[in-house]
Amino acid sequence: MASPEIETLTQALSRLPGLGPRSARRAVLHLLKKRETALDPLLAALTAVSQRLATCSTCGNVDTADPCAICADPRRDTRQLCVVEEVADLWALERSRLFPGRFHVLGGKLSALDGVRPEDLAIDALVSRVASGGIDEVVLAMNATLEGQTTAHYIAERIEAYPVRVTQLAHGLPVGGELDYLDEGTLAQALRARRPVA
Amino acid sequence: MASPEIETLTQALSRLPGLGPRSARRAVLHLLKKRETALDPLLAALTAVSQRLATCSTCGNVDTADPCAICADPRRDTRQLCVVEEVADLWALERSRLFPGRFHVLGGKLSALDGVRPEDLAIDALVSRVASGGIDEVVLAMNATLEGQTTAHYIAERIEAYPVRVTQLAHGLPVGGELDYLDEGTLAQALRARRPVA
Structure with missing residues (x-):
């Protein structure tokens, strides 16, 4: 139906708690249609968190x-x-x-x-x-x-x-x-x- | 409560259709806890889609x-x-x-x-x-x-x-x-x- 990249994104989103295959598909469509206001900010936020993610060695937060x-x-x-x-x-x-x-x-x-x-x-x-x-x-x-x-x-x-x-x-x-x-x-x-x- | 990066990610996710503030927070926690199986694949999928996103000039798909x-x-x-x-x-x-x-x-x-x-x-x-x-x-x-x-x-x-x-x-x-x-x-x-x- 869609390209492999879009399918992969849909699957990655559908594994989040609270999102199933159908709602993941709606979320992906939203991201694709609103590139500047949805996709780019989410990508930037994920990148920032991914680069700096840490578990606190004191408390485990x-x-x-x-x-x-x-x-x-x-x-x-x-x-x-x-x-x-x-x-x-x-x-x-x-x-x-x-x-x-x-x-x-x-x-x-x-x-x-x-x-x-x-x-x-x-x-x-x-x-x-x-x-x-x-x-x-x-x-x-x-x-x-x-x-x-x-x-x-x-x-x-x-x-x-x-x-x-x-x-x-x-x-x-x-x-x-x-x-x-x-x-x-x-x-x-x-x-x-x-x-x-x- | 959490770092600005995590707050930004929560807000970006909560704007997706089907996710509210609370479910976005749960999704973020899931991403933070499952870095290898959730955060990294989602980040890679988003990056791939973002880099290659195109609107078909023939049909609008x-x-x-x-x-x-x-x-x-x-x-x-x-x-x-x-x-x-x-x-x-x-x-x-x-x-x-x-x-x-x-x-x-x-x-x-x-x-x-x-x-x-x-x-x-x-x-x-x-x-x-x-x-x-x-x-x-x-x-x-x-x-x-x-x-x-x-x-x-x-x-x-x-x-x-x-x-x-x-x-x-x-x-x-x-x-x-x-x-x-x-x-x-x-x-x-x-x-x-x-x-x-x-």
């Missing part, structure tokens, strides 16, 4: 610099550390603008089903950050899923020997819900009402 | 070559010409694989409301193609909207002096429907049952 903008920001409260499963969760919390501290991205959650063990996540790195001191509170902001809560309890046990307050998000989260899908009001409520791990 | 793959294909029946409003409609018909001829993209439809006049569309170019001979049939494949049908009637009048059979898609199309949204079965039926303009 994905950014265009290492350390990331959050770790490098002197206004962030270094005594508060929020542990999240994924970068998407970090971004979701940042959108609520309620957490003044820094983050630690685990890169997933413990899962017997998927064979994810503690050594597959950035848990040792988290313990090191806590052990090196300067942190008063660790907020465990895992998803309210079984695996998320298992991960939270495992981490709480790993760092209970250190002189830090360990809290978790209040269970205003709907059961089974995932952070990145929540509205910011619910997130804000859950963050404000966070409580010590029992 | 958007492709990576001029003439486009359809106009350059010697197996296409040059005696049949299908006139469509937009490139999206051409692609929709190509997906049904039932039309063996070539195409002519008008670039829109006549619209008093939007101030689109005949000289704003590729109608003169169509008349020239018909006048230059070698065409037996012109299939008017406009959308089954008021404006699409007005456009079809206008074109039928403009080319009635030439020795070509002028047909239009059968009105198996649902009223108010647009080609690009139809399933291929309906499109195929409409194409098979095309009939002369009364």
